[in-house]
Amino acid sequence: VRDVRERRTSSSATGKRRGLVVWLTGLPAAGKTTVAKGLLDDLDARGLVVELLDGDELRRRLSPELGFSPAERERHIARTAWLAGRLARTGAVVLVAVIAPYAEGRRHAREEIEQYAEFVEVHVATPLHVCVERDPKGLYRRAFAGELTDFTGVSAPYERPANPDLSVETTGRAPSESSADVLLYLERTGLVPR
Ligand SMILES: Nc1ncnc2c1ncn2[C@@H]1O[C@H](COP(=O)(O)OP(=O)(O)OP(=O)(O)O)[C@@H](O)[C@H]1O
Numbered sequence: 001v002r003d004v005r006e007r008r009t010s011s012s013a014t015g016k017r018r019g020l021v022v023w024l025t026g027l028p029a030a031g032k033t034t035v036a037k038g039l040l041d042d043l044d045a046r047g048l049v050v051e052l053l054d055g056d057e058l059r060r061r062l063s064p065e066l067g068f069s070p071a072e073r074e075r076h077i078a079r080t081a082w083l084a085g086r087l088a089r090t091g092a093v094v095l096v097a098v099i100a101p102y103a104e105g106r107r108h109a110r111e112e113i114e115q116y117a118e119f120v121e122v123h124v125a126t127p128l129h130v131c132v133e134r135d136p137k138g139l140y141r142r143a144f145a146g147e148l149t150d151f152t153g154v155s156a157p158y159e160r161p162a163n164p165d166l167s168v169e170t171t172g173r174a175p176s177e178s179s180a181d182v183l184l185y186l187e188r189t190g191l192v193p194r
């Protein structure tokens, strides 16, 4: 009988590491991209094969024709989950920094990816008022001015994860502290080697 740790980190008799998807969900400006970039550097420095799929880039490169209606968001999340799962199937660590506002879409993503790899849902749990204050892209300002429809947190819903694997605080903390929380979780669960 293999122990939990072994089961979680190796996929087969070959002993190859099982891949991993770390999905960072949260409101616009919560810090998903910032935390993911810190994590990317940390994991890269450990010699792990790691890739970041970031929301802005995916919107430009993978789903340029899709808007932000619920149905289009669902399609975008399904594509992202498919891509992340396929990459992770190779044994890589895949960081996904995408809002994914609907619990149903996140559940589907987990179901698909768990066929190939480990899946960790991280809620970057920055409260709305802090995100609004940060507003690094000026999008909240435009949404409140009525210039953007379907903007998550203002004119489109964000369903907070009820039961994320990990919830990360960013308010009043340095980005490196927030990404360190994720790294520590991954180490403690044996998903990445110490
Ligand atoms: N502890 C922290 N962790 C992450 N970001 C932080 C933290 N403290 C402050 N910030 C700031 O919050 C902002 C977060 O912006 P970022 O682009 O990472 O958010 P996002 O969740 O990727 O948003 P979007 O959904 O629009 O892509 C950055 O300006 C970052 O410097």
Ligand SMILES: [Mg+2]
Residues within 6 Å of the ligand: 032, 033, 034, 054, 055, 056, 097
């Ligand atoms: Mg981002």
